[in-house]
Amino acid sequence: MKATIYDVAREAGVSIAAVSQVINGKGKISEERRASIISVMEQLNYKPSLIASALTGKKTYTLGLLIPDISNPFFAEIARAVEDQGDVHGYSLVICSTDNKDERVERYLTLLGQKSVDGIIIGTGMDSGELLDLLLKKSIPLAVIAREMPGHDLATVVVDDYEGGRMAARHLLGLGHTRMAVLAEHRKVISSRERIRGFQDEVVEAGLQLPEYMVKMNGRDLVNDGRRSASELLRYADRPTAVFCCNDLLAIGALQAAKEMGVRVPEELSIVGFDNTILATVTDPPLTTVSQPTEQMGQLVVDLVLSKNDAAKPGESKRVMLKPELVVRQSTGKPISI
Amino acid sequence: MKATIYDVAREAGVSIAAVSQVINGKGKISEERRASIISVMEQLNYKPSLIASALTGKKTYTLGLLIPDISNPFFAEIARAVEDQGDVHGYSLVICSTDNKDERVERYLTLLGQKSVDGIIIGTGMDSGELLDLLLKKSIPLAVIAREMPGHDLATVVVDDYEGGRMAARHLLGLGHTRMAVLAEHRKVISSRERIRGFQDEVVEAGLQLPEYMVKMNGRDLVNDGRRSASELLRYADRPTAVFCCNDLLAIGALQAAKEMGVRVPEELSIVGFDNTILATVTDPPLTTVSQPTEQMGQLVVDLVLSKNDAAKPGESKRVMLKPELVVRQSTGKPISI
DNA sequence: TTGAAAGCGCTACCAA
DNA sequence: TTGGTAGCGCTTTCAA
Numbered sequence: 001m002k003a004t005i006y007d008v009a010r011e012a013g014v015s016i017a018a019v020s021q022v023i024n025g026k027g028k029i030s031e032e033r034r035a036s037i038i039s040v041m042e043q044l045n046y047k048p049s050l051i052a053s054a055l056t057g058k059k060t061y062t063l064g065l066l067i068p069d070i071s072n073p074f075f076a077e078i079a080r081a082v083e084d085q086g087d088v089h090g091y092s093l094v095i096c097s098t099d100n101k102d103e104r105v106e107r108y109l110t111l112l113g114q115k116s117v118d119g120i121i122i123g124t125g126m127d128s129g130e131l132l133d134l135l136l137k138k139s140i141p142l143a144v145i146a147r148e149m150p151g152h153d154l155a156t157v158v159v160d161d162y163e164g165g166r167m168a169a170r171h172l173l174g175l176g177h178t179r180m181a182v183l184a185e186h187r188k189v190i191s192s193r194e195r196i197r198g199f200q201d202e203v204v205e206a207g208l209q210l211p212e213y214m215v216k217m218n219g220r221d222l223v224n225d226g227r228r229s230a231s232e233l234l235r236y237a238d239r240p241t242a243v244f245c246c247n248d249l250l251a252i253g254a255l256q257a258a259k260e261m262g263v264r265v266p267e268e269l270s271i272v273g274f275d276n277t278i279l280a281t282v283t284d285p286p287l288t289t290v291s292q293p294t295e296q297m298g299q300l301v302v303d304l305v306l307s308k309n310d311a312a313k314p315g316e317s318k319r320v321m322l323k324p325e326l327v328v329r330q331s332t333g334k335p336i337s338i
Numbered sequence: 339m340k341a342t343i344y345d346v347a348r349e350a351g352v353s354i355a356a357v358s359q360v361i362n363g364k365g366k367i368s369e370e371r372r373a374s375i376i377s378v379m380e381q382l383n384y385k386p387s388l389i390a391s392a393l394t395g396k397k398t399y400t401l402g403l404l405i406p407d408i409s410n411p412f413f414a415e416i417a418r419a420v421e422d423q424g425d426v427h428g429y430s431l432v433i434c435s436t437d438n439k440d441e442r443v444e445r446y447l448t449l450l451g452q453k454s455v456d457g458i459i460i461g462t463g464m465d466s467g468e469l470l471d472l473l474l475k476k477s478i479p480l481a482v483i484a485r486e487m488p489g490h491d492l493a494t495v496v497v498d499d500y501e502g503g504r505m506a507a508r509h510l511l512g513l514g515h516t517r518m519a520v521l522a523e524h525r526k527v528i529s530s531r532e533r534i535r536g537f538q539d540e541v542v543e544a545g546l547q548l549p550e551y552m553v554k555m556n557g558r559d560l561v562n563d564g565r566r567s568a569s570e571l572l573r574y575a576d577r578p579t580a581v582f583c584c585n586d587l588l589a590i591g592a593l594q595a596a597k598e599m600g601v602r603v604p605e606e607l608s609i610v611g612f613d614n615t616i617l618a619t620v621t622d623p624p625l626t627t628v629s630q631p632t633e634q635m636g637q638l639v640v641d642l643v644l645s646k647n648d649a650a651k652p653g654e655s656k657r658v659m660l661k662p663e664l665v666v667r668q669s670t671g672k673p674i675s676i
Numbered sequence: 677t678t679g680a681a682a683g684c685g686c687t688a689c690c691a692a
Numbered sequence: 693t694t695g696g697t698a699g700c701g702c703t704t705t706c707a708a
Binding site for chain 1: 677679683686
């Protein structure tokens with residue numbers, strides 16, 4: 001069986017209060033008692049139960065991370081960054097893959113609440129704003145990463161999605177493209193919407209159009225849905241010479257569609273991704289993509305949710321918006337007709 | 339503030355015992371009391387604290403997963419499978435990326451112990467067998483995935499690594515290769531060793547050799563280390579015509595090295611990976627690789643650690659060994675000299 | 677300095 | 693059926 005504080009106290013011939021003191025390094029204890037207690041603790045291999053300590057109002061040293069899917073390399077990278085920074089402060093990480101389904105979001109959120117985690121980091125889309133209020137009422141710190149959470153004043157770390165979209169468009173426009181398409185995620189995903197908006201604004205400012213039928217929404221199975229959507233685009237009589245994909249997974253789908261249909265990339269179709277995951281470096285051809293600084297984002301969001309940062313003006317949540325960066329590889333080029 | 343069982347009891351005009359009854363669906367309560375209590379619970383948005391309930395000896399509904407790195411797509415897939423199956427039984431998942439460092443393994447293991455998780459799934463290498471015994475003594479169920487844990491009789495789910503190595507070798511031999519090399523992980527990683535052993539046995543049985551200088555060990559930064567190792571191999575006067583990589587990440591490194599040095603794949607160098615991650619489908623050329631059934635593995639290991647499977651003979655731990663599968667893509671071909 | 681004791685929120689046993 | 697109550701393991705007053 002597991003040793004408890006009572007075992008240690010008995011063995012050391014002291015009260016449990018004394019043992020608690022040395023565990024927490026507080027209070028006054030004579031050096032010899034402390035030493036003897038410590039030695040007993042080691043001997044019994046005693047480790048204080050975090051459950052019990054949490055019940056007395058202390059921390060659980062657990063953070064929750066809500067993301068669409070841990071097997072999506074982008075979120076896996078975010079998770080790793082969050083885990084590492086949490087680890088720095090002694091926290092461990094509960095992973096919650098939501099598939100962007102409200103039902104899963106809801107279930108996970110209440111579960112994390114019941115487990116009294118010390119903070120929840122949200123990196124997934126969700127409709128259920130009420131749930132957040134509930135959590136807030138239970139005074140669980142919340143922070144948002146890689147997403148906006150409109151209508152809620154939460155600490156947030158994002159990349160400038162709008163600007164990222166503009167960068168992608170600027171790059172393609174600069175190459176001379178005039179017929180461009182977009183592969184987006186579910187419309188629930190705000191970052192995706194922002195990227196499209198930026199892309200579109202830039203295109204329109206250049207005096208061109210982004211007709212609605214050139215913008216395809218996609219479901220959960222990003223690669224395959226992206227592939228299907230791209231095939232459709234490529235079957236148009238006025239098929240696009242370039243496609244901006246709201247993440248690398250969709251871009252890979254587009255790449256596959258092009259390959260299947262014998263459409264050369266980038267000669268006949270330029271493809272731009274988003275996220276700059278490891279995937280973008282290994283595709284054929286390597287993907288031009290908009291990069292997010294995942295490591296920095298993970299660090300910042302953990303510090304925010306744990307309020308390890310310099311406290312902002314009270315009542316005003318911190319917002320950090322990082323700059324994306326365009327990484328040009330070989331999946332983009334001049335349109336062949338030019 | 340968060341509502342407690344006392345709030346509910348007071349509000350409903352009953353004892354906390356009654357409330358506890360309806361939470362756990364046990365004991366006898368009249369239908370009306372039950373209904374009224376339930377309505378009060380909803381009204382107060384009461385959710386029982388899992389911390390408190392865990393302290394009374396019930397489960398924590400938390401599982402720990404130790405893996406080298408969640409940002410490695412193979413382990414991200416495993417994690418997703420484990421998470422989903424855990425979710426089926428109402429458990430959430432704490433992710434622990436160890437980087438295969440004993441120090442991290444140790445820290446995470448004791449942390450999980452202090453948090454009284456209901457089970458730990460180990461998918462990382464480790465030297466510290468004593469720690470496991472300690473955990474076992476504290477009666478935390480353990481199970482191993484995608485690894486062997488020699489010297490410990492633990493429930494285990496693996497793929498037949500040895501056979502996987504043989505399959506890779508058979509494939510390359512069948513293509514006519516005679517000078518082959520291996521890119522392996524750190525020697526601490528047993529699965530890697532088994533894969534090499536299988537590969538080597540098959541090669542030797544074919545009357546060929548696998549000299550030691552053709553086997554390169556690699557560190558934590560798999561892609562880059564793989565790239566470096568592959569460059570070395572390609573600089574040999576008797577450079578190999580094929581290389582078997584113990585995972586897809588190493589294979590990608592090899593691919594990059596080949597590209598950098600102008601070595602054509604598969605014409606001048608055939609590359610075989612292992613794991614069949616999403617990466618293998620997007621590389622240029624797509625990777626021939628040995629596939630592991632991650633989803634099935636995740637499901638099985640969760641059921642094992644929760645003993646949801648049909649109980650084995652007591653005292654005898656369950657072992658499940660799944661068959662790998664060779665997925666032939668375009669990174670392998672006949673050696674050019676033939 | 678030290679320790680007795682009152683919780684933390686919930687479960688489970690036992691008496692009413 | 694119901695509710696009082698003794699813990700679960702630990703923290704934290706508050707006296708001694």
